Amino acid sequence: MIAAVLLAFQVAAAPAMQGSDAAPVRLPSSSAHRTVVVDAGHGGPDNGMTGPIGARWKIYEKNITLQVAKKLATALRQRGLRVVMTRTTDTLIALSDRGRIANDHHADLFVSIHVNAANPAWKDPGAARGFETYFLAEAKTEDAKRVEQMENASVRFETDVSASKGDPLNFIMNDMAQNEHLRESSELADFIQQHLGAIEPGPSRGVKQAGFRVLVTAYMPAVLVEIGFGTNPADARFITNPARQKEIAGSIADATVEYLDHYQRRLGVSTP
Numbered sequence: 001m002i003a004a005v006l007l008a009f010q011v012a013a014a015p016a017m018q019g020s021d022a023a024p025v026r027l028p029s030s031s032a033h034r035t036v037v038v039d040a041g042h043g044g045p046d047n048g049m050t051g052p053i054g055a056r057w058k059i060y061e062k063n064i065t066l067q068v069a070k071k072l073a074t075a076l077r078q079r080g081l082r083v084v085m086t087r088t089t090d091t092l093i094a095l096s097d098r099g100r101i102a103n104d105h106h107a108d109l110f111v112s113i114h115v116n117a118a119n120p121a122w123k124d125p126g127a128a129r130g131f132e133t134y135f136l137a138e139a140k141t142e143d144a145k146r147v148e149q150m151e152n153a154s155v156r157f158e159t160d161v162s163a164s165k166g167d168p169l170n171f172i173m174n175d176m177a178q179n180e181h182l183r184e185s186s187e188l189a190d191f192i193q194q195h196l197g198a199i200e201p202g203p204s205r206g207v208k209q210a211g212f213r214v215l216v217t218a219y220m221p222a223v224l225v226e227i228g229f230g231t232n233p234a235d236a237r238f239i240t241n242p243a244r245q246k247e248i249a250g251s252i253a254d255a256t257v258e259y260l261d262h263y264q265r266r267l268g269v270s271t272p
């Protein structure tokens with residue numbers, strides 16, 4: 001309920017705020033020289049999800065996220081953007097540190113790459129497939145809560161529990177710095193879903209919202225992309241194929257550039 005009110009406030013207040021003296025924290029001057037943090041989900045002892053269901057072969061989410069993240073970094077650099085990766089090897093980075101890395105580099109955007117997994121209790125879990133993009137807010141649906149819990153579970157691999165203390169949602173609701181970016185984050189998520197829709201074989205599951213710990217500490221527009229279901233054999237084949245990974249990376253990079261250009265144009269129009 002609180003989240004819904006905040007969201008409504010953000011959508012209503014954002015255009016007015018841009019035209020007033022209360023300027024947003026970070027005003028892009030052009031889409032070039034922007035810094036994007038590319039975050040490969042999981043790593044090290046945290047394998048993330050494993051799949052696919054009923055297959056003789058096995059995939060680990062942490063490997064796919066790293067492969068796609070590296071290709072995304074290349075694609076973004078080819079488009080003139082600066083890129084910082086939270087990890088480039090098979091290592092564990094605390095969820096709270098991933099956002100901190102982005103803040104330290106004064107990044108403009110934060111993009112986290114993940115692979116989805118079906119709930120084993122579903123009627124036909126192996127059949128679930130498709131791609132979805134999340135931005136940070138209170139989870140609205142049971143399905144969004146499932147993905148939120150799954151991705152936040154990575155915190156159990158972290159030895160420094162003090163860093164992850166407290167309810168992340170309370171933190172979000174008290175943190176206007178992140179709330180300022182709700183609208184931008186949901187727009188970036190929209191562009192990513194549109195571009196992925198052109199190349200993904202599975203259905204678009206849409207733009208969703210959830211309280212991901214990895215996004216909480218990033219003080220900038222931030223999204224988490226579930227590029228497919230590793231539990232589904234067809235999706236698993238798609239997201240592990242290097243050529244298809246390159247297409248996924250290219251689509252997310254195109255969406256990022258389009259978002260930055262769109263954001264830039266809107267600022268240009270609304271600034272007196």
Ligand SMILES: [Zn+2]
Pocket residue numbers: 041042048049061113114115150151
């Ligand atoms: Zn994940």
